[in-house]
Amino acid sequence: MSKRKYDEIENSKTNDIDKNTKIIKVLKNNISLMSEDIALYLRKVRENQKEIEMIQNLLYEICEHNWERDYTIMSEHSEYICKKCNCYR
Numbered sequence: 001m002s003k004r005k006y007d008e009i010e011n012s013k014t015n016d017i018d019k020n021t022k023i024i025k026v027l028k029n030n031i032s033l034m035s036e037d038i039a040l041y042l043r044k045v046r047e048n049q050k051e052i053e054m055i056q057n058l059l060y061e062i063c064e065h066n067w068e069r070d071y072t073i074m075s076e077h078s079e080y081i082c083k084k085c086n087c088y089r
């Protein structure tokens with residue numbers, strides 16, 4: 001094999017390794033960015049759940065409820081829902 005041909009093959013191998021290293025770096029970075037997004041979304045979900053709970057408590061306190069049996073819930077215990085505020089008791 002000519003020296004030139006040998007160099008070409010060696011260079012293409014090196015290029016493949018470089019390319020692969022770059023792809024791995026990009027993919028790892030993508031995972032890292034998406035993981036950060038997930039953490040942000042999870043925090044937002046928890047914040048919203050807390051806020052919903054606070055609002056429901058407030059609703060429960062200020063509403064002059066009009067309780068009605070809720071037949072959509074399949075439970076041994078009867079559930080009542082307020083027709084005005086949608087709170088349960």
Ligand SMILES: [Zn+2]
Nearest residue numbers: 063065082085
């Ligand atoms: Zn109510």
